[in-house]
Amino acid sequence: MPITDAPARARALYDARRDRTPIPPFTDSDPSLGMADGYAVQRLLVDLILADGDSIVGYKVGLTSKPMQRMIGVDSPDFAPILGSTVHVDGGTVSLSTLIQPKMEAEIIAVMGERLQGPGVLVTDAARAVAGVCASVEIVDSRFEDWRIKLADTVADLASNGAFAVSSRVVPLTEVDPRYVGMTLTRNGELVDTGAGAAALGDPLGVVAWLANVLGDHGIALEPGHLVMTGALHAAVPMAAGDVFRADFDRLGPVTLRVVE
Amino acid sequence: MPDVTALAERLTGARTSVSAIPQLSDDTPDLDLDTGYAVQRLLRSGRGPLVGWKLGVTSRAKQQQVGVDSPIYGFLAADHVLDAGEPLTVAEHINPRCEPEIVFVMGHELAGAHVSSTEVLAATAGVAVGIEVLDSRYSDYRFTMPDVVADNASAGRYAVGTPVPPQGIDLRLVGVVLEHNGGVVATASGAASLGHPAAAVAWLVRSLAATGEGLRAGDVVLSGGLTAAVPVSAGDVVVATVDRLGSLELGCR
Numbered sequence: 045m046p047i048t049d050a051p052a053r054a055r056a057l058y059d060a061r062r063d064r065t066p067i068p069p070f071t072d073s074d075p076s077l078g079m080a081d082g083y084a085v086q087r088l089l090v091d092l093i094l095a096d097g098d099s100i101v102g103y104k105v106g107l108t109s110k111p112m113q114r115m116i117g118v119d120s121p122d123f124a125p126i127l128g129s130t131v132h133v134d135g136g137t138v139s140l141s142t143l144i145q146p147k148m149e150a151e152i153i154a155v156m157g158e159r160l161q162g163p164g165v166l167v168t169d170a171a172r173a174v175a176g177v178c179a180s181v182e183i184v185d186s187r188f189e190d191w192r193i194k195l196a197d198t199v200a201d202l203a204s205n206g207a208f209a210v211s212s213r214v215v216p217l218t219e220v221d222p223r224y225v226g227m228t229l230t231r232n233g234e235l236v237d238t239g240a241g242a243a244a245l246g247d248p249l250g251v252v253a254w255l256a257n258v259l260g261d262h263g264i265a266l267e268p269g270h271l272v273m274t275g276a277l278h279a280a281v282p283m284a285a286g287d288v289f290r291a292d293f294d295r296l297g298p299v300t301l302r303v304v305e
Numbered sequence: 306m307p308d309v310t311a312l313a314e315r316l317t318g319a320r321t322s323v324s325a326i327p328q329l330s331d332d333t334p335d336l337d338l339d340t341g342y343a344v345q346r347l348l349r350s351g352r353g354p355l356v357g358w359k360l361g362v363t364s365r366a367k368q369q370q371v372g373v374d375s376p377i378y379g380f381l382a383a384d385h386v387l388d389a390g391e392p393l394t395v396a397e398h399i400n401p402r403c404e405p406e407i408v409f410v411m412g413h414e415l416a417g418a419h420v421s422s423t424e425v426l427a428a429t430a431g432v433a434v435g436i437e438v439l440d441s442r443y444s445d446y447r448f449t450m451p452d453v454v455a456d457n458a459s460a461g462r463y464a465v466g467t468p469v470p471p472q473g474i475d476l477r478l479v480g481v482v483l484e485h486n487g488g489v490v491a492t493a494s495g496a497a498s499l500g501h502p503a504a505a506v507a508w509l510v511r512s513l514a515a516t517g518e519g520l521r522a523g524d525v526v527l528s529g530g531l532t533a534a535v536p537v538s539a540g541d542v543v544v545a546t547v548d549r550l551g552s553l554e555l556g557c558r
Contacts, residue, residue, distance in 0.1 A: 224548035226480030226494030235365065235500050238531075240480030240492035240548070277492060294478035294494070294548060 048074070050081070054088035057201055060187040061093075064144050067187060071194040079122070082199025083262075089200065090125055099128035101271055102156075103259070104182065105251050106203040108244045108275025116195050121245065123255055124203035126273065132209040137302045138183060140285055146185045146206050148283050148301075149276035150229045150291035152222055152241050152248045153180040155214050156270040160252075162260025170252040173266070176214035177222050177248065179299040181291050182273055183207040184280055208273065211299045219295065222248040226294040227277050231287050239277030248274035307333045307340055313347040316456055319442040325399050328443045328452040341454030345379065346516075348457055352382035356525055358513075359437065360505050361458035362450075363498040363529030373450055376499065378509050379458030381525060387438070387464040392556040395539045398440045398461055402534035403555065405483045405545035407476060407495055407502040408435035408465045409526040416519025420510040422503035428520070429503075431468025432476065434547040436555045437527050438462040439534050463527055466553040477501045480548040481531045486541055491532035495547070498529030505529045 047053055053070055060067045070085075071077050094100070107113050107121045132138055140146065157175030185206030188197050198204045222241040229236045245251050251274040256266055266272065283289065285305045292298040312329050319326045329344075330336045349355065362368055363376045387393060395401060412430030440461030443452060453459060476495040483491040499505040505528045513519055520526065537543060541557040 238494040
């Protein structure tokens with residue numbers, strides 16, 4: 045019996061997260077579902093999660109690269125809140141037992157210094173409101189079977205966010221142009237991939253402006269201290285217990301995360 | 306041993322007539338790497354003064370894709386250079402593709418079978434952003450490793466920005482951005498070439514030692530493409546940026 049309304053879909057995702065058991069994509073039973081349907085489910089899912097005592101510490105922007113947009117068949121990014129319960133420290137461990145089918149991505153996080161709310165936010169407004177940028181790895185995860193996602197599915201599923209680790213070093217924009225920050229990702233000391241900040245929509249600060257404008261349409265502001273995950277700088281990498289991932293960013297420093305059972 | 310002279314003539318014919326040929330290995334199945342380099346040396350002897358060298362197949366991804374575990378090299382002659390601000394004339398090439406590079410300009414000569422990246426950096430006068438224009442003489446870039454070595458590692462043209470001293474720059478981490486007609490098409494860091502661009506140059510020096518050659522002061526070395534190459538047409542513009550080294554713009558006409 046397919047589920048047909050947003051509250052039931054939110055509940056199904058909530059249960060999938062709790063039980064770590066993936067579910068069939070919503071678009072299997074209703075291919076007409078679109079972006080707005082996805083955000084309606086996302087809002088209800090976030091309500092359920094916050095009711096358990098979790099908190100919103102910022103937002104992630106996903107689908108920021110052309111290859112990912114082509115794969116999902118869209119020409120714009122998506123977003124979702126990121127949760128206090130999923131923050132890991134630099135040098136910490138992440139347990140596979142909390143995840144379903146995780147992959148690792150290195151990206152730049154922007155830390156908000158001032159409130160920022162759209163519409164009408166320019167990239168220069170974003171630059172003024174951002175306190176600085178820092179090194180980060182995101183663990184993406186899907187609560188849908190075999191990552192078989194379409195746009196409405198991933199939007200509903202918190203933009204496929206699983207967890208993340210963030211460096212404590214916040215570097216002000218006077219010292220760094222995020223577009224040209226180089227990054228090398230190693231796994232157990234071996235080079236896996238490289239990238240630069242411009243992989244995120246051409247400019248991570250442009251991603252912040254885009255997010256502020258889209259959140260503004262929903263009546264939401266970016267608040268001081270909020271983190272904005274600006275998008276992966278390379279293709280996502282599978283991870284296994286025992287792996288040590290290190291994303292080293294020029295001008296920002298490294299962030300390291302160990303994967304355990 | 307295949308007829309090296311005849312193979313070199315075929316490649317020179319393709320280059321000068323701007324028309325692709327089938328890969329040499331199609332009708333020369335015993336073409337191996339040594340023969341490929343022998344063909345390349347013959348091409349070099351007919352191209353005037355040597356300016357420097359280029360590396361190819363320096364990314365692990367590309368090495369895995371073609372099933373090898375080491376890079377290749379080719380030579381740069383004076384007529385490979387695109388001088389500052391000079392546009393690329395697309396019609397002079399068969400199938401041109403652009404990729405961003407970190408370019409070494411040697412301050413001292415360097416030779417030896419045991420040279421490491423530390424010695425490369427000590428012998429380097431400057432490092433610069435570069436754009437290499439690849440141009441395979443083979444149809445659709447279809448070739449085996451010996452084929453591409455014979456074809457001078459697909460060397461076409463190259464442009465170099467203003468060199469800066471390498472001291473204090475971690476070339477492994479510098480950000481690399483390739484733009485095509487105003488949009489970002491690829492990014493990387495310097496580590497995309499063999500883990501470190503200086504390690505790629507060190508590999509070149511060790512390889513040249515096998516034939517008793519080395520780098521001379523003033524030699525230019527293209528240390529390996531850092532992203533996938535983008536095909537270009539007349540009217541296109543390509544910009545390569547390497548953080549800490551600067552930007553370089555190449556117009557195509």
